[in-house]
Amino acid sequence: MHTASSAVAKQDVSQKAMLWIVFAGFFMQALDTTIVNTALPSMAHSLGEKPLDLKSVVVAYTLTMALLTPASGWLADKFGTRRVYFSAILIFVIGSVFCATAHTLPQLVIARVLQGIGGSMLLPVGRLAVLRNIPGEQYIAALAFVSVAGQVGPLLGPALGGWLVQDASWHWIFLINVPVGLVGLLAVRRYLPQDASNAVAPFDWIGCGLLSMCMVTFSLALESGADSPWSALLVAVSLVSALLYIPHARRRVSPLFRLSLFREPNFSVGLIGNLFCRIGSGAVPFLLPLLFQLQLGYSPFHSGLLLLPIAIAGMLAKRWVVPLVNRFGYDGFLLINTLIVGVSIASFAAMSPGWPLALSILQLSIFGWANSMQFAAMNSITLKGLSHQDAGSGNSLFSMVQMLAIGLGVTIGGGLVSLFSVKLGVAAPAYQLAFLTMGLVTVLSALIFRRLDARPFQPDRVESEAVQAR
Template sequence: MTSQTSQKAMLWIVAAGFFMQTLDTTIVNTALPAMARSLNETPLDMKPVVVAYTLTMAMFTPASGWLADRFGTRRVYFAAILIFVLGSLFCAGAQNLDQLVIARVIQGVGGSMLLPIGRLAVLRSVRGEQYIAALAFVSVAGQVGPIFGPVLGGWIVQSVAWHWIFLINVPVGAIGLLAVLRYLPDHTVGRAPPFDFVGCGLLSLCMVAFSLALDTPHEASHAAWSGSLFALSLLSALLYIPHARRRQNPLFRLALLREPNFSVGLAGNLVCRIGSGAVPFLMPLLLQLQMGYSPLHSGLMLLPAALAGVVAKRWIVPLVKRFGYDNFLLVNTVLVGGSIASFAAIAPGWPVGLAIAQLALFGATNSMQFAAMNSVTLKGLSVEDAGSGNSLFSMVQMLAIGLGVTIGGGLVSMFTAQMGVAGTAYRLAFFTVGMITLLSALVFRRLDVETLDKSRSPASVASR
């Protein structure tokens, strides 16, 4: 077999892993009402099914590079697929919500390594100009997953049973395992630098405690528990600072945060992505529970957002070149937040065509927002800090998705308890998370414009 054929096979393996990971991030959403009925839970109580997966990915992503250096890309990628497939089997066999959440955690452990290790394998195997083309090929899988996820999830639930949204990973994973053994190169560094387990543990504790604090019921009797979790989250974050100063190779160097645009980009991403993370969770629930749509119909309604997002990616470069990052992010953030808030108008009798237009506007502006935010956050980092900064940035992205689900679902529960009308509660929740997204425009006003203007070229805009 020629080296070119082996390289193509490797790219297909990495793309398939990326596809599975992104598909499972979106396919569950349209199935949540059916899963809730099967497990005798309310749909909003299914939030942990989504949050457990994204939060686990955020916690384990930083360790992926070290694992690949220590044990080799082939072994770790094989283990990632195997863990992901086993987690999928456990999800399909879950008999209650607790079992399903634990299974999603297992799935998240495997999913957290699929993209980073796959990208690392491409980096170490493909050189020169072919590397950009190879990454572009792999990134297509990340775009296809969110497009087909909601539709496929709705179709499977409606035609078979919700268990099969997890079981479809088994044959794909089995083929992937065989392909990894045959085609994926085994790049092993040998003596990997010591991993910062303490730092990773502190930041993971910070994220988990903060997420649980937000997910605590709003009754007065739970206020002390929620406050304790917030305090634990803050304490673990503060403890990381002296730990990072003492350690020679911390998980994330504190100097990262002294890069102004990186700090602003992290904060802006965290705030902005809360609204973007809430929409894929809340919209299928609104369409199925309040509008009476079938699972497949609700999945099809989300298709315009995904397709518009893919098309809009080609607009970001000329728009940034013409108006600059600061002006673009200011206007586009308003459009993203406004489109999310506009979902508050969707109710029984609302024109389908108008709802599709709203979702398409959200998909297009949200896609461009991600690309611009990613580029602003990472472009000013030094070569020394690029890998660490990208890892921290990935953690924040996954954390924000989980927070979006937690906050969005929590708002619906709170407004329903206060007003007694679920339909109104969904509308108020969409309006609120839209306003939260708009607040990120204030964060982006603190960008260092002079630094950004020095490199306003197409190559400087990140693809995702």
């Protein structure tokens, strides 16, 4: 009897330790997505670059994560969850060290790509470890615990980044990952169960390559600008790559993403709506710290603190999603809420020297509140109609689109500020026009959600899909 109780207690300790390991990995990944933004002006000054040119530092990370996320599940099945998760943390830590020691922008971009390789596996493989080692009746609660890291990371990221830049140097926003990562590596070896590798179907490297080529060339085309002679060629390559995937997926027995995914109407509509709506939302965390520091004269720490209302309001808003969607339906809720998100983004154009702090906090809180509910509702409506067979690949494709949209938002938002600055010769109105444009893009995306059906909300799926809301 004593032996049995000891075994149960030991298993409970191992499960709790594993949850903390996954929590820490997700926290590092979520933190690193936001902590960099506040430090961009200081990083640009240190590297001798223009602040807007550092958008490639953000895009390199998010785009790498988008490209490699679909392969993470296959790697975990092929080589074992424990081995892949250990490798993910190790790569992420090495990438962080290289970021901190970079002396030029190209070096920093390459290091961010390395970070993105590790980061692309932290969440999906960690979630898979939870699924395989936590009993079914405890899985929802365990996933909810892990998802808190996705909320705490963005909450602490901007302020922590501003404080480190102001009191130490921008290098420390990457170096803080090292002790956390080293503890994580030791904990993985100690507590994460050893699972055997499995015989899996060959990975669709050709399909992954075609979609990667599509996303990379399209992002490069936007980065090059409309006046670049390379833009048209890059757009053409992007379009051809996407079109070539269709016959490839039809011929292959197990393609990266089955074409049957798009027969579910809400998945297709939700995917497109997510892409366009998140472009505006993705530009905000990049543009606001630049506006606060370069135009309004705030310190990095003050700038980071001003972003706290977005994260706090977003956390408080989650509980309102279910009753509001049940009352208005998905189509009605997303139509109205998307308009609120778009208008709140456009309202940031009014921020100028002397703008009341209380009004700024109100604007940021409204955006955070509406944006958080937007993500939760969009995630649920996009994924909830998929069959069990298509759920895994649909979730991977959805994650790719989310990360791609963040990268596009940064690229387009930064590009608009650069374009308007050149045209007008002054930076201040350029930021105003950029926010107005991104707000308009978000408002127009509301029209996409009019094609959704109005089936009831499924609250039992909120926790699992909330993990993907970042």
